[in-house]
Amino acid sequence: MLKRNIKRHIVIIGGGVIGCLSAIVLHKKGAHVTLVERAEIGAESSWAGGGVLLPLLPWHYSAPVNTLALAGAKLYPMLAEELLASTGIDIEYTVSGLRVLPPFDSSLSKQWCAENGLTAETDGDTLWLPDVAQVRNPRLMQALKRWLELNDVATVKAEITPITSNKNRVTQLSISQGEIISCDQVVISAGAWSQALLGDYALDLELKPMRGQMLLYQQPVGLLREILYCDDFYLIPRRDGHILAGSTVEDVGFDKTTTTTAAETLHQKALKLLPALADCSAIQHWSGLRPGSPDNIPVIQRHPQLENVWLNTGHFRYGVTMAPAAAEILAQLLLEKI
Numbered sequence: 001m002l003k004r005n006i007k008r009h010i011v012i013i014g015g016g017v018i019g020c021l022s023a024i025v026l027h028k029k030g031a032h033v034t035l036v037e038r039a040e041i042g043a044e045s046s047w048a049g050g051g052v053l054l055p056l057l058p059w060h061y062s063a064p065v066n067t068l069a070l071a072g073a074k075l076y077p078m079l080a081e082e083l084l085a086s087t088g089i090d091i092e093y094t095v096s097g098l099r100v101l102p103p104f105d106s107s108l109s110k111q112w113c114a115e116n117g118l119t120a121e122t123d124g125d126t127l128w129l130p131d132v133a134q135v136r137n138p139r140l141m142q143a144l145k146r147w148l149e150l151n152d153v154a155t156v157k158a159e160i161t162p163i164t165s166n167k168n169r170v171t172q173l174s175i176s177q178g179e180i181i182s183c184d185q186v187v188i189s190a191g192a193w194s195q196a197l198l199g200d201y202a203l204d205l206e207l208k209p210m211r212g213q214m215l216l217y218q219q220p221v222g223l224l225r226e227i228l229y230c231d232d233f234y235l236i237p238r239r240d241g242h243i244l245a246g247s248t249v250e251d252v253g254f255d256k257t258t259t260t261t262a263a264e265t266l267h268q269k270a271l272k273l274l275p276a277l278a279d280c281s282a283i284q285h286w287s288g289l290r291p292g293s294p295d296n297i298p299v300i301q302r303h304p305q306l307e308n309v310w311l312n313t314g315h316f317r318y319g320v321t322m323a324p325a326a327a328e329i330l331a332q333l334l335l336e337k338i
């Protein structure tokens with residue numbers, strides 16, 4: 001595609017996977033972009049997740065969730081190659097497959113897989129999905145950040161205060177120290193904090209933080225090669241022997257505390273799936289705040305009242321999977337209108 005020379009200034013608020021990929025796609029299409037992040041780029045939910053590139057389990061979700069997730073997952077092999085070539089960082093895109101253990105609805109799952117082109121094989125009492133892939137979240141976020149640096153996309157470390165409007169437009173964004181950033185277009189991709197950032201303009205959005213806690217184990221390379229899933233719990237093997245166990249889904253507000261109850265529950269579930277973990281304890285325990293949305297359906301659209309404000313948020317449990325496709329949709333909608 002020919003690069004357009006778009007001089008108008010697009011400010012993207014939030015440096016998670018959604019904000020970073022939105023910035024990259026818009027920059028590639030010729031836009032003048034600034035990414036504003038209040039802390040470190042990629043240090044919130046996008047860092048904390050499992051990186052599985054498929055909804056768990058997709059047959060329990062609606063078509064909008066799965067369509068966006070499948071479209072995003074499809075873009076990852078190319079994205080991984082591009083990031084490796086341009087930044088030297090390997091995001092560890094790995095087709096490790098996903099094994100679903102009972103209980104699951106055998107006929108519904110097979111029918112969904114057949115209709116959506118996902119290979120599914122019955123193996124004993126388990127369902128084997130060999131094409132399911134994963135990425136390593138911290139590496140993904142490092143690579144996206146490096147890409148932005150290498151391509152001279154401006155990033156500003158500042159916290160934007162809830163937006164205010166001059167009639168039906170936002171022309172200035174305030175940052176905490178009383179300074180302002182001028183903008184022609186604004187993208188809200190502040191994850192779990194998007195609703196607070198919109199302030200009086202949150203309308204009927206129902207976005208809220210949903211805490212997820214995760215444990216990390218270090219094991220010999222190859223002990224586990226596939227993602228295991230049972231009853232809303234999973235084990236994810238990384239290439240270097242790390243195994244992630246997760247996760248909780250907790251409606252506790254903006255509280256990132258980790259709890260001993262969750263650690264114990266996750267550890268017991270991990271042992272049940274992989275008894276070899278019996279002699280070891282987790283080496284790390286963390287939590288992240290997912291941008292929760294009703295039915296896990298994100299909001300990717302122009303703000304209904306503010307004509308130069310765009311929303312790309314609320315990706316809830318599958319924002320890493322959805323991000324490349326969500327960024328393309330956002331960029332297309334936005335660039336059509338300016």
Ligand SMILES: Cc1cc2nc3c(=O)[nH]c(=O)nc-3n(C[C@H](O)[C@H](O)[C@H](O)COP(=O)(O)OP(=O)(O)OC[C@H]3O[C@@H](n4cnc5c(N)ncnc54)[C@H](O)[C@@H]3O)c2cc1C
Nearest residue numbers: 014016018046049050051052160191212288318319320321
């Ligand atoms: C435990 C766990 C497991 C997960 N597993 C998976 C998985 O396997 N697969 C998958 O696809 N997804 C998974 N997810 C979900 C996924 O991580 C999220 O959907 C995704 O990261 C959301 O990205 P985001 O960019 O919207 O939010 P975030 O990564 O949270 O980024 C938002 C950013 O906005 C910044 N910000 C907020 N307010 C302001 C402000 N006022 N001014 C400036 N900056 C601001 C924040 O500091 C933050 O960096 C998981 C999440 C968790 C917590």
